[in-house]
Structures are given as C-alpha cells and as structure tokens.
Amino acid sequence: MNGHDRPDGNGDLEDSPDRRISAFDLARVIERVSRRFLDYLRLELGKLGIEDISPSQVMILLTIGHGEIAVRDLLDRGHYGGSNASYNLKQLVESGYLERGASPRDRRLAQISLSLKGQMLCERLRLLDEASQFGSRSENGAEADLLTTHETLRRLEQWWNNSLRYGGILLASCMSYSFIAQDLVNSLL
Numbered sequence: 001m002n003g004h005d006r007p008d009g010n011g012d013l014e015d016s017p018d019r020r021i022s023a024f025d026l027a028r029v030i031e032r033v034s035r036r037f038l039d040y041l042r043l044e045l046g047k048l049g050i051e052d053i054s055p056s057q058v059m060i061l062l063t064i065g066h067g068e069i070a071v072r073d074l075l076d077r078g079h080y081g082g083s084n085a086s087y088n089l090k091q092l093v094e095s096g097y098l099e100r101g102a103s104p105r106d107r108r109l110a111q112i113s114l115s116l117k118g119q120m121l122c123e124r125l126r127l128l129d130e131a132s133q134f135g136s137r138s139e140n141g142a143e144a145d146l147l148t149t150h151e152t153l154r155r156l157e158q159w160w161n162n163s164l165r166y167g168g169i170l171l172a173s174c175m176s177y178s179f180i181a182q183d184l185v186n187s188l189l
Contacts, residue, residue: 026156044128050121052095057088058125061097061118068113070103097121 041055053061063078075085089112092098097118103109114122 030153044125048124048128053092053097053121054088057092057097058121060088060092061114061122062125064098064112064114064118065122066114066119068101068111071110071112074112092118 038055038059041058045051045053045055045058060074060078060080064074069077071089074080080088089098089100093100093112095117096115098112099115100110100112103111
C-alpha cells in the first residue's frame with residue numbers, strides 16, 4: 001500500500017514487508033523535510049536576532065555562494081521562479097545582503113553576488129551548522145547516514161532531471177528505481 005492510498009492522506013508509511021514507495025511518497029517526504037528545515041532555519045535566525053530575511057531568502061544566499069553569478073544561472077540552480085524570485089532578489093538587494101550589477105560581456109544580463117553582510121550571515125550559519133548535531137563528526141553513524149542520504153537525493157534528482165529532459169517521467173518506470181526510493185525513505189525515517 002502506498003502512502004497516498006491511506007485514508008487519512010498523511011502519506012506516512014507503515015512498516016511492513018510488502019510496502020512500496022511511489023514517486024508521490026518521495027515527493028511528499030522531501031517537501032515535508034524541506035518545510036521542517038525552513039522552520040528550523042527561521043528559529044535559528046530568530047536566535048541570532050536576524051529578522052530582515054526569510055529562510056527562503058537565506059537559501060538563495062547559500063545557493064549563490066562565493067563569487068558572482070548571473071540571475072539566470074541562479075534560477076537554474078535552485079527552485080526559484082517567476083515573480084517570487086524577482087521579489088526575493090529585490091528584497092535581498094534592498095536589505096543589503098546582495099549586490100547587483102550588469103555583466104561585463106552583456107550589459108542586459110544581471111550579475112549578483114553576496115555583499116559583506118550576506119557573506120557574514122552565511123559564515124554565521126555555517127558555524128552554527130558545524131556546531132549542530134548534523135555538523136558534529138562524532139555522532140554515531142550520523143555522518144555516514146547523511147552522506148548516503150545526500151548521495152541518494154542527488155541520484156534521484158539527476159534521474160528526475162534526465163526523465164524530464166528526455167521525454168518526461170513514466171511513473172511505471174519508477175519501479176525499476178525502487179532501490180533508490182527504499183534507501184532514501186529508510187535513511188529519512
């Protein structure tokens with residue numbers, strides 16, 4: 001039985017030998033984990049006394065990283081789109097976290113980079129992450145679990161990207177990748 005077949009619709013999976021994981025189950029777990037992480041990030045920003053930036057905007061800063069990036073490339077790297085991305089970039093520039101300029105090769109293309117304020121925030125969050133239970137190297141097997149989860153998610157992302165690029169996702173073919181889904185779900189539960 002798949003989580004989307006459950007009467008309560010919460011998507012939780014039962015531990016049974018015949019359980020199967022669908023692409024929809026994975027998407028719901030990934031979305032819930034992402035939302036919980038943004039909630040956690042909001043809490044940590046509050047502890048730092050930072051109230052002029054949202055967790056989603058922090059993720060944009062972390063996606064930009066060091067150096068300059070074209071706005072188009074930023075949109076390709078993250079799941080930012082449409083007017084929401086434009087609004088967030090405008091807010092980040094106005095709040096002093098980003099610097100925006102024109103590309104030297106093509107003045108029509110916008111280039112963005114972290115300002116000193118943005119770099120300092122990213123560094124504070126990096127230090128906070130290192131001090132957390134996930135950043136700690138001494139946790140019992142946590143580092144190996146996180147590496148496996150990250151590797152599995154990247155493979156899944158690549159598989160979905162390739163499926164979209166080469167003709168769309170065939171849900172029936174998801175069964176041949178059930179080992180990815182099972183490893184991913186087991187590592188997250």
